[in-house]
Amino acid sequence: MPSRPSLFIVHITPELATVAKVGGLADVVFGLSRELAIRGNHVEIILPKYATLRLDHIFELHVVYQDLWVPWYDGAIHCTVFFGFVHGRKCFFIEPHSHDNFFNRGSIYGFRDDVMRYAFFSRAAMEFLWKAGKHPDVIHVHDWQTALVPVFLYEFYQPLGMTHPRVCLTIHNFAHQGVTGVEVLQATGLQRPERFFDGARLGDNKYPKALNLLKGGIVYSNFVTTVSPRYAFETKDQGQGFGLEPTLHLHHAKYGGVVNGIDYDVWNPEIDHQIPVRYGVDSIEGKYDNKRALRHRLMLADNEKPIVAFIGRLDPQKGLELVRHAIFYTLERGAQFVLLGSSPDDGINADFWNLKHMLNDSPDCHLEIGFDEDLSHLIYAGADMMLVPSRFEPCGLTQLIALRYGTIPVVREVGGLADTIIDKDYSHRPLHERNGYVFRDFDNAGLESALERAIACYRNHPDHFRELMKNAMRSDFSWNQPGQDYLNIYDYIREG
Numbered sequence: 114m115p116s117r118p119s120l121f122i123v124h125i126t127p128e129l130a131t132v133a134k135v136g137g138l139a140d141v142v143f144g145l146s147r148e149l150a151i152r153g154n155h156v157e158i159i160l161p162k163y164a165t166l167r168l169d170h171i172f173e174l175h176v177v178y179q180d181l182w183v184p185w186y187d188g189a190i191h192c193t194v195f196f197g198f199v200h201g202r203k204c205f206f207i208e209p210h211s212h213d214n215f216f217n218r219g220s221i222y223g224f225r226d227d228v229m230r231y232a233f234f235s236r237a238a239m240e241f242l243w244k245a246g247k248h249p250d251v252i253h254v255h256d257w258q259t260a261l262v263p264v265f266l267y268e269f270y271q272p273l274g275m276t277h278p279r280v281c282l283t284i285h286n287f288a289h290q291g292v293t294g295v296e297v298l299q300a301t302g303l304q305r306p307e308r309f310f311d312g313a314r315l316g317d318n319k320y321p322k323a324l325n326l327l328k329g330g331i332v333y334s335n336f337v338t339t340v341s342p343r344y345a346f347e348t349k350d351q352g353q354g355f356g357l358e359p360t361l362h363l364h365h366a367k368y369g370g371v372v373n374g375i376d377y378d379v380w381n382p383e384i385d386h387q388i389p390v391r392y393g394v395d396s397i398e399g400k401y402d403n404k405r406a407l408r409h410r411l412m413l414a415d416n417e418k419p420i421v422a423f424i425g426r427l428d429p430q431k432g433l434e435l436v437r438h439a440i441f442y443t444l445e446r447g448a449q450f451v452l453l454g455s456s457p458d459d460g461i462n463a464d465f466w467n468l469k470h471m472l473n474d475s476p477d478c479h480l481e482i483g484f485d486e487d488l489s490h491l492i493y494a495g496a497d498m499m500l501v502p503s504r505f506e507p508c509g510l511t512q513l514i515a516l517r518y519g520t521i522p523v524v525r526e527v528g529g530l531a532d533t534i535i536d537k538d539y540s541h542r543p544l545h546e547r548n549g550y551v552f553r554d555f556d557n558a559g560l561e562s563a564l565e566r567a568i569a570c571y572r573n574h575p576d577h578f579r580e581l582m583k584n585a586m587r588s589d590f591s592w593n594q595p596g597q598d599y600l601n602i603y604d605y606i607r608e609g
């Protein structure tokens with residue numbers, strides 16, 4: 114068989130673990146880029162030079178392009194481009210110099226001009242490729258933040274002669290679409306409102322006077338993926354597309370779902386140096402040393418109870434009312450609860466702080482409100498069950514990471530959770546494929562129906578619970594299969 118030609122692939126992304134992470138998108142670009150490189154492709158990543166970048170994770174950071182002028186309104190903004198390695202990945206960081214201070218801020222998101230910030234970044238990334246003479250085979254963009262890239266490619270750079278690259282857009286979440294007004298056309302030089310407000314291009318499906326950047330990304334990209342087949346179906350056919358259903362229908366031939374992978378160099382209890390005791394499927398006992406360490410760190414009572422954990426952004430998407438109910442239900446059922454999460458929304462944070470104060474005296478409960486990757490490793494290793502009761506979940510990484518650590522997922526049957534977690538008791542699949550507990554209805558009774566079974570199994574049938582842990586730890590959610598799937602997509606669009 115002839116060997117596959119090596120591709121030049123550029124990811125343009127707002128997030129990258131471990132230097133600029135808000136959520137799962139950061140992990141996906143980190144893991145996928147490595148998998149593509151291991152398979153012999155040349156992979157580069159372009160992201161903004163945020164003031165909050167973890168510089169201690171960037172090696173050999175230096176200026177590679179001094180004077181990049183990026184068109185903006187009637188003039189241009191001067192940018193400097195840096196290069197550095199992020200755990201071996203080749204990364205370019207774009208730093209604009211203007212009074213807009215686009216990326217020189219205290220956090221990655223949460224500003225009124227977020228649409229303008231990322232419209233600028235998308236334009237800057239394309240201008241950099243063009244000026245640097247880079248002609249990738251595939252440009253892979255992520256979410257609404259970089260959805261203007263294919264629009265710019267088609268409208269500006271193809272006419273200039275950049276005819277080679279094909280674009281793949283991955284949508285990690287349909288809840289955020291970059292819905293905005295005419296100003297973005299003026300700022301980026303697209304102009305021509307009559308062209309871009311057209312419903313066949315960027316015109317929003319619900320608000321005819323608004324532009325929708327994510328929709329533009331769908332229309333202009335050569336292929337669009339989301340992060341699980343079930344979520345692809347839910348968004349197109351089950352009213353979960355936040356208004357983009359008709360657009361997905363129109364473009365269904367270039368739309369599909371690929372379940373994310375997990376980077377097992379990072380998330381693997383056999384080699385994880387962020388946990389006190391390493392363990393694997395043949396040495397599960399080590400997990401209980403981590404459980405003790407977790408209790409010690411969070412000042413929980415050391416007893417025979419199972420620990421139920423939740424890790425995630427405290428976003429309504431994650432089913433926060435069910436998380437809240439689960440805390441009380443878990444304690445009532447004689448188990449322990451650990452939560453690690455944070456939100457950019459002050460109101461939500463305040464709710465959880467109140468809850469934390471309310472439960473402060475309980476020796477069986479700890480709520481940690483904040484972002485702490487180190488602690489997350491210890492929770493994955495030390496907890497017995499991982500709760501993911503989402504309203505909707507495009508893929509979900511926490512249940513996949515939990516599986517690897519033998520922490521049994523208790524999940525709602527939506528999106529990627531439905532594609533990856535097979536209920537222990539209610540499934541037609543063979544016993545060895547079952548790896549967790551699943552519930553359907555988004556209400557307290559639904560949640561209880563699964564959590565109750567998980568806690569009861571832990572307590573009354575420890576041998577069954579251990580088998581489930583082994584099934585979980587043996588399941589393969591590495592980047593191997595998704596890496597292949599994306600390469601197939603790249604081949605498909607290059608031939609098209």
Ligand SMILES: Nc1ncnc2c1ncn2[C@@H]1O[C@H](COP(=O)(O)OP(=O)(O)O[C@H]2O[C@H](CO)[C@@H](O)[C@H](O)[C@H]2O)[C@@H](O)[C@H]1O
Nearest residue numbers: 136137138285425426454483484485486506507508509510
């Ligand atoms: N407070 C905290 N401290 C430490 N670590 C924390 C943390 N909160 C979250 N994390 C970590 O961030 C990641 C979150 O993964 P999710 O799948 O929940 O992603 P998210 O919903 O952000 O992203 C979207 O994109 C991803 C990737 O495509 C999809 O899986 C998902 O369904 C979709 O909503 C996990 O690695 C988790 O451990």
